[in-house]
Amino acid sequence: MRLLDHPSPNHGPRPADGVIDMLILHYTGMRTAADAVERLCSPEAQVSAHYLIDEDGTVLRLVAEERRAWHAGLSFWAGRRDVNSASIGIELVNPGHEFGYRPFAEPQMAALERLGRDILARHPIPPRHVLAHSDVAPRRRSDPGELFDWRRLAQAGVGLWPETAAAPAATIAEAQHLLAAIGYETARTGLLDDETRPAVVAFQRHFRPARCDGALDRETRACIAAVAAAI
Numbered sequence: 291m292r293l294l295d296h297p298s299p300n301h302g303p304r305p306a307d308g309v310i311d312m313l314i315l316h317y318t319g320m321r322t323a324a325d326a327v328e329r330l331c332s333p334e335a336q337v338s339a340h341y342l343i344d345e346d347g348t349v350l351r352l353v354a355e356e357r358r359a360w361h362a363g364l365s366f367w368a369g370r371r372d373v374n375s376a377s378i379g380i381e382l383v384n385p386g387h388e389f390g391y392r393p394f395a396e397p398q399m400a401a402l403e404r405l406g407r408d409i410l411a412r413h414p415i416p417p418r419h420v421l422a423h424s425d426v427a428p429r430r431r432s433d434p435g436e437l438f439d440w441r442r443l444a445q446a447g448v449g450l451w452p453e454t455a456a457a458p459a460a461t462i463a464e465a466q467h468l469l470a471a472i473g474y475e476t477a478r479t480g481l482l483d484d485e486t487r488p489a490v491v492a493f494q495r496h497f498r499p500a501r502c503d504g505a506l507d508r509e510t511r512a513c514i515a516a517v518a519a520a521i
Contacts, residue, residue: 291349291404298331298352300338301359305375310355310413312377313406313448314362316423317433318342319386326383336360339379341405347397349405355412365426367419368473373426378409382434393437406448418473418521420449421496428474428492436499451497452520458511462486465506468518469493482506493517 304310316339318326323344329335330342330352339361342350353359361379370376382394382402409415422438423431444451459465463480470476474489482490487504494502498513 291347291401293349293351296327296331296342296350296352298338298359299333300330300336301353301357304356304358308375310376310378311415312367312373312419312421313409313415314373314377314379314421314423314426315402315434315438316361316379316381316431317384317386317435317438318381319384319388319433321385321389323383326381330381337363339381341379342381342383343398343401343405344383345395345398347395347401349401355409362423362426364430366475367421367426378413378415380405382438384434387432387435391435391437394434394439399439399442403443403446403448406443407446410448417444417448417450420444421473422492424492424495425474428488432491432495436495436502438495438499440496440499450517450520452516454516456512456515456519458508459506459515460511462506465490465511465514468514471518472514472521 320326330338338353338359340353340359358374359379362373365373367373423433441451443449459468462482463478466476466478466486469489476486476489491502491504498510
């Protein structure tokens with residue numbers, strides 16, 4: 291893994307009594323890596339991440355881990371809304387859904403596996419808190435998307451991927467309850483409402499990427515139950 295320092299000015303202090311217990315993965319969603327680096331280092335943009343991994347496996351360190359990078363935005367996970375204060379953000383160079391979404395390159399994934407293991411060795415981040423940007427901001431974001439190989443990453447020791455089946459959630463309300471237990475912002479309304487459907491799509495992108503339609507079909511409900519049982 292080739293690691294280079296490329297400091298961004300876009301960061302701030304973390305809470306003095308805080309703990310880093312989340313790792314959030316993004317794609318850059320821009321035409322080129324150079325465009326992404328420029329934006330992540332632009333004071334006017336006011337966005338950043340701790341690391342950026344190019345498709346050739348080169349890693350840029352943009353913000354020191356002890357500082358609060360500005361990558362998650364308006365977000366929520368497991369009762370917390372200030373995700374930036376408790377997380378490390380990694381941007382993966384990929385044009386994203388707007389500019390020609392494609393599978394993540396092998397050197398990029400290998401570098402992510404190594405970097406992810408290094409980060410987990412430094413911070414108390416449980417497998418269930420290795421997350422997509424879309425997990426913590428399902429109404430706004432779709433990255434890193436359905437082409438990202440979460441299973442591979444978990445098998446490398448970074449993240450959660452339950453291999454065993456579970457009895458599916460029987461009702462929408464039960465599925466909502468399990469999604470909330472996992473960390474998503476859902477209420478037990480019994481309806482596939484405007485809050486629940488984006489959370490289901492985000493869950494599918496992470497754990498059932500073959501079809502990300504927001505429907506609570508039997509396979510999705512079984513996946514939800516399996517993840518909830520594994521946390």
